[in-house]
Amino acid sequence: MTSPPNVHIEIDGRPAAGLDPAVIPVLQGAYGHFTAMQVRDRRTRGLALHLERLDHGTRELFGTDLDGDRVRSLVRHALDGSGRADAGVRVYVYGAAAGGGAPTVVVTVREPQSMPETPRSMMPVPFLRPVPHIKHAGGVGQPYYGRAAALAGFDDALLTGPGGEVAEGHIANVAFWDGTSLVRPDAPALRGITMTLLERLLPHERREVRLADLGRYPAAVLMNSQGLAPVHRIGTAEFAVDGALMSRLREAYGTVPWDEI
The missing domain is CATH 3.20.10.10 (D-amino Acid Aminotransferase, subunit A, domain 2)
Known part of the structure; x- marks a missing residue:
């Protein structure tokens, strides 16, 4: 799995280029959920709501919780890897890879985005x-x-x-x-x-x-x-x-x- 141009992707804290083959079937299944946030100076609005959304979705789809501190750590790591302090960030959650364990978390980081204000x-x-x-x-x-x-x-x-x-x-x-x-x-x-x-x-x-x-x-x-x-x-x-x-x-x-x- 390679990142599209100008998009930095990390899977469980590792660059997508170093993807564990055991994770590929999980990602191909596309059974998962996500949240999208705009980050400025490594901050975002409504962080608690984003973490709550991810936790609730993980509980419903996979029957387990998702630790908010883990999510924050993975987002910080992906921002570091991208070299961006301002960004559009998505956090995707998929099932655990073969062998069980915690859900797979994918973080994507791209350029910051704003909705056009035109009608x-x-x-x-x-x-x-x-x-x-x-x-x-x-x-x-x-x-x-x-x-x-x-x-x-x-x-x-x-x-x-x-x-x-x-x-x-x-x-x-x-x-x-x-x-x-x-x-x-x-x-x-x-x-x-x-x-x-x-x-x-x-x-x-x-x-x-x-x-x-x-x-x-x-x-x-x-x-x-x-x-x-x-x-x-x-x-x-x-x-x-x-x-x-x-x-x-x-x-x-x-x-x-x-x-x-």
């Missing part, structure tokens, strides 16, 4: 992620529909249920502004770290949102670990780009502390 368009697609509360690896649905949206001239795909229930973007959470609160759709979806952090700072609620009802909301926003962006169109439904709202959201998110890894 986004989203194409509704008839797909919901399986086991949506876990940020799982593998699967063709999300990249398939993300590509389909791009080919159709949209920036992102919007995952929806059979009755038009809005769930999430294909790689981000979506929320709607009703004039007083952020509304998170209650269809099955991953609860993102950025969404969770913002909900601690702003009025919010969770309720059913359907494609047919999008006209009720004056504004919408897309968010993930890379940041926030306004949504100006979902299918044929158009939204105002509320500069004051986006400033308020970004200001609130800007107060979230950066935790030392």
